[in-house]
Amino acid sequence: MLEYVDVAQAREATGLRVAVNGQVPSPWSEAVKGTLRIANVPALVARKTRENGADFVAWTGVDNVPAVCYGVEPVRTTFSAIVGLVARLAAPDTVLPADPVARADIMGALELVAGEDGLGWNGRLAMIDASLTDGRGFSKPIGEFLARRYGYTPGALPAVRARITAQLASLHARLVAQHARGHAYLTGPSVSVLDVYLTTFLTPLFPVTDDVCPQLGPMVRAAFGCAAEAFGPLVSPELAAHRTLMFERHLEWPIPL
Secondary structure (H helix, E strand, C coil): CEEEECHHHHHHCCCEEEEEECCCCCHHHHHHHHHHHHHCCCEEEEEECCCCHHHHHHHHCCCCCCEEEECCCCCECCHHHHHHHHHHHCCCCCCCCCCHHHHHHHHHHHHHHHCCCCHHHHHHHHHHHHHHHCCCCCCHHHHHHHHHHHCCCCCCHHHHHHHHHHHHHHHHHHHHHHHHCCCCECCECCCCHHHHHHHHHHHHHCCCCCCCCCCCCHHHHHHHHHHHHHHHHHCCHHHHHHHHHHHHHCCCCCCCC
């Protein structure tokens, strides 16, 4: 249901079009692709790279991905707006439940994963910290750019570790509670957008080796390794097993760029 096209084709089309990161298994981009897969919603997908970045800005009006375009509606760039759109286009209760209380619960849990100061945000801060403190991961200019963009401050890692510990504990408790009810997924018997987001956002906390993402460049592979080293041991066996189940049943493996 996902058709990969170049930016010119995506720009000319009128249906659902998604701009994703074509160089890094960015959790935000991978989560959008995974959400579309479980929703069974067709879309054109265009990969943003260093070479065609200007074309993407000209098309979407923003310099970051994912960016989702649908008809003449405004471009969506936040996880909440993107999830809401896909839920609207999908069959009822496929992505988000119609019940407002259940929907609010899932959206709140997604904030822990994909929101500012969430799981992905904190993992990225670990990569930035390693880049600026001991030269691992990103080059210094890239690390400095990311630090300015995402609010990194020197000495932040202990606070980052405390936040990510609490976030993982909350997600672990949710999963264990569902297991106790005989359910395999975070929100019940069926896969949901929360399962997809958790899985893609756990990627930086595991070693991203050649067999996991063959197309990933060495610098970014090293940067992801810094997050895995810093926070990987905090991921419970239950969350790790859930990640494996999701890739086996629902998401592409190895991770394609």
